[in-house]
Amino acid sequence: MALALAILVLLPLGWLAATSLTTDNAPRELTFRHYHQLFVDRSFLEPFWVTLWTSVAVGLLCVAFAAPMAWLVSRTDLPAKRLLRMMILASFATPPFLGAFAWVLLGGPNAGLVNHWYYWITGFKPFEAESLVNIFSAWGIVFVTALYTFPYVFTFVATSLDHIPSDLEEASAILGAPAWRTAIDVTLPLALPALLAGFLVAFLQSMTLFGPAAILALPASIDTMTTRIWSLFQFPPKLGLAAAASLPLLLITVVLLRAQARIMGRRGFSVLGGKSTGQRLLRLGVWKPVALLPFAFVLSCSVLLPYGVLAWTAFVKNYSAPAAGNFTFDNWKFVFLEFSQTRLALTNTFLLGVSAATAGTLLATTIGYLSLRKLVWGHRWLSFLATAPVAIPGIVLAVGLFLAYTHAPLVLYGTLTIIFLAYLTKEMPVGYQQVASSLKSVHPELEDASRIFGATRLRALVDVTAPLIRNGVIATWMFIFIGSIRELSATILLFTARTKTVSVTMFDLRESNDWGPIAVLSLTMLAITFAMILAINFFNDRRVT
Amino acid sequence: MKTHWKMTLTALAVAMAAAAPAAAQDKADVAAAEKEGKVVWYASVDVKVAEAIAEDFRKAHPKIDVEVERSGSERVYQRVNQEHQSGIKHADVVNTSDSTHFITWKKKGMLAKYVPAGVDKIDKDYRDPEGYYATWRATLCVMGYNTNIVPPNQVPKGYKDLLDPKWKGKLTKAHPSYSGTSLTGTYAITKVLGWDYLEKLSKQNVQQLQSTTATPKSIASGERAVMVDGNEYNMFIEINKKSPVKVIYPVEGTPFVSSPVAVFSDAPHPHAARLFADFLFSQKVQQYLVDKGGLRSVVPGVKDPEGRTPLSQIKVIPDDPEGMLPHVEEIKKKYAALFGGGK
Amino acid sequence: MTHLELAGLTKRYGGVGAVEDVSLSVAKGEFICLLGPSGCGKTTTLRMIAGFLEPDGGEIRVAGEVVSRPGRSLPPERRNMSMIFQSYAVWPHMTVLENVAYGLKMQKRPAAERRERALAMLAATRLTDHADKYPAALSGGQQQRVALARALAPNPAILLLDEPLSNLDANLRGEMRMEIRRLHEQFGNTSIYVTHDQMEAMTMADRIVVMNGGRIEQIGTPHEVYDAPKSRFVARFIGASNVLEAKHVGGNQVEVAGHALEIGRGDFAGAGRDMSFCVKTHDVDLVPDGTAHGNNALPGVVRSHAYLGSHRDYIVDVGQEMLISAPASLDLAPGAKVSVRFHADRCRGLVQ
């Protein structure tokens, strides 16, 4: 088990390191040429710089919005909190590349609907006046990436605010500080670690995301590190360079994740002590509508407008034309009846989702059980290996897998197996954490009780542990499933014609601007995702306590 | 040990049987094709056109399914090569708009020698003398504009007009690293106007798309006003859809782009592949390409529809795959340096 | 008749002994309390008895058969024991009845018998009305009774209890103590009860095993342990005792801060050596007169006091601080000079 896990994680990384240091063609020799090129070639330095500054911008933007918004949700009597949280969950569930597709339709400088409205309202004419937004720009990438990274940061900050003991703030209030002073003098410093950690999360997300960059950057003639690595895979692939370009991403991720763990302290932030019940909520009064503004803005941009434009585009001939006479079912007909890739892609996606979810859940459960109950020697390593892939960006993982499995003895390139391995590795940390948290909630004495009454370890597992973690395991399965069916950044390097997935198919359709079919597939993917989320909630609600 | 030998022999026999049709065959065997049950077609033609042809074939041969893998010419080329290198046999029939691909594949022995029915009647310029590939369709790499945005008196006449500052931020162009048509067209432009021209064009803040099927959609949606290069057939499709666009045949000449079809020598469905190639060159499909696909056909007997400017009245820059082949990497590289993307 | 026997039982974690050289014989039907502060190795001992842990040294015998020794340990499911856990460990996904019947199911008893016996146990623990409820619908005390019923249902030879009452509030704890003792008398299991609460141990145990730092300090009846602690630790832990530092002068005589005192019982260190003695807080007299020494008394100063209704607790400094229970009527202000008078037969010399 440990061995299999070690191979799964370490083999690709080993190949990555080795390939980056050897010449591409036989005879293979040790060389630093690839690294050298990284540092002198403008076609690497520029994307690196773009990636760096856009990621910093995404981080800052996310924090700038998340901090006050989290504070509003956690400390004031903001109306419709449930709805707002639900919508933020919806933006969580939206694959960023879908958001990028939608924003092409919304924010194309001249045909984008947002700009259409802008011209219509102002009376300006396209091409004559500057457009309101130009999504095909580095700032466009920053904007879209920030929209879909925001929910991570928001949840992060909101959770930590919820755990700051309210008596600390009350102490300030009782000394006569007005609410805003308390917020700045007490709450802000206490939430600072969470804000910093949130920034790092956003930075990492932005640095390693492939979808938005690829969809928005090319028309603007910009490259980021991920699109650059991707372009190195065009035939003939420049593997040494790709490996060398991947390692900095890996390194930065590892370092920043460690920094984040340190900032958040060893306890994590779930148990901060203090009492936080009876939180006194600040009355917003007449300021309520104003307080809702940032939510309206962010959620419109991340959920309402994108879903709206996708729904519109799915049912019209030309998304930028007026409604009259534009309505059609052709896109649906095309996708589900004519397009011969639909069935293949749906089948592949479904197969991959089900197998990655099933194998991932089984593996995560077994590892979680063994390591949390300390049943085997080296259980610490097991849990480390299971969580380690968190630090491997999807595209880097794909480069590693590509390198590892295009060679004898294991030639997996061109099979679904290699994509399956990518998903399995990528989703393992999430799965493990899910299962571990539900295993932790099962007190070991519950199992002991079963043993002492005459049950073997296996029987105890079946009678007690299994039913108690069942819901958690089902939720894990669905999480991995959702994560797998939307995967793009690793798949993009590993797929072949026979092993296409829905996400890659959409990506191909974009090459020829076939927005109608893209919208149809987007809606399909969203529908599946939300069905799963509803199911997870259903199971969680029925959780026995 | 003995059984082991037997197995090896059987495998050999099977392999030889599979290789047999590739060796010599001049007529598609329908029964064998139906037994294979499937044909995989990698194509760079517009996805809806491709799927319509595939559907037609399924109707004609209900026992054979067609899997269409559509992508840009250069992407198709990369995938074919990547898969070939990794020993993946998936593609049966291929079509790209970059004739140099076929020269390369033929040299590498990746193509099957097969002359589909009717191809022997095509003009010699449009087929491989040894019978490995033939021009299945042709298009012109045209300019175009959005009639809502560009008033009639402002319509550019050719490439040079596009350097006017008034077009800054209003142009869209496909990428030669991605699109065979754009590669051919861009090569033709460099031959006629030189790299100098492209360098100036790159200062015009051009929207860089990938496929020449995408640029017509961009001006149709009004995202950009004028397209530097795009498929003539996509323009016709847009015009049929009543989109507000018109074609421009540049005064400097319009690049002609041949788009051949070939069968792979290691096709997993060799019989179905040949049957499908026959079908692709049939009068019916060719007429469909012209009528519905907006393409040009080199197969004798196919008629241009009403109102389409006949080829004879357009100043055409013929494509020159043999001449372009040595420059392909250079074009892509230089172009990317100017316009970004696909380095 | 010895039923359960621990001989030289040892368990180490990373070289540190959690349990060291613990030996104990338990008679059939006896109720034994393992008493000691948190971290002294009670749970570890109990879990070795249950078979969840394997000893690093020594062995455990049940009815003469070795069940645990290093490298060979009978798994818990084959020991015919029951256990009640600190966390109750009542299974939340089974009804009360299913919980109670589980051990019987493992014994493969027929369904009808299982049900009958489980219902009888529910009656004994006054849970009949809750048979079909899920544990989440029960209060803490009720859940603990479910755990009790579940543990007793298979009629185990040995019943192990690990601080079963520590999660309950004070009132319930008193009630449950009675209940456990009552059920013990009714079913006659050999019981090992782990607690850090000396009240619990005193009121329930036949014999108390006081543990400290992984070792046994003293084994004895509640009276023995209370009245005749063998070490400073036991004296302090059992409570209501002052442990004073002294020097052995010879015979029954010790010296504290220059004053001679007579000690009636216990161990003596040998003339000239340091030793201690203990005396219960209510076994000394507080005399409101700073001059009454000489007469087996020490002079002291009142530091503080607390009125407790039935009596007053004084903290008095005699060079060492003492806690003294005096009649409520005696009212002395802090700073008052007093004498503390000792009775030789109430003082017990301590060397360990």
Ligand SMILES: Nc1ncnc2c1ncn2[C@@H]1O[C@H](COP(=O)(O)OP(=O)(O)O)[C@@H](O)[C@H]1O
């Ligand atoms: N699994 C373990 N690993 C390391 N040390 C342990 C473990 N279990 C118990 N200990 C240590 O052994 C000692 C005795 O623990 P325990 O038996 O639980 O004490 P008690 O139940 O008396 O409070 C403690 O110091 C504890 O820290």
Ligand SMILES: [Mg+2]
């Ligand atoms: Mg304990």
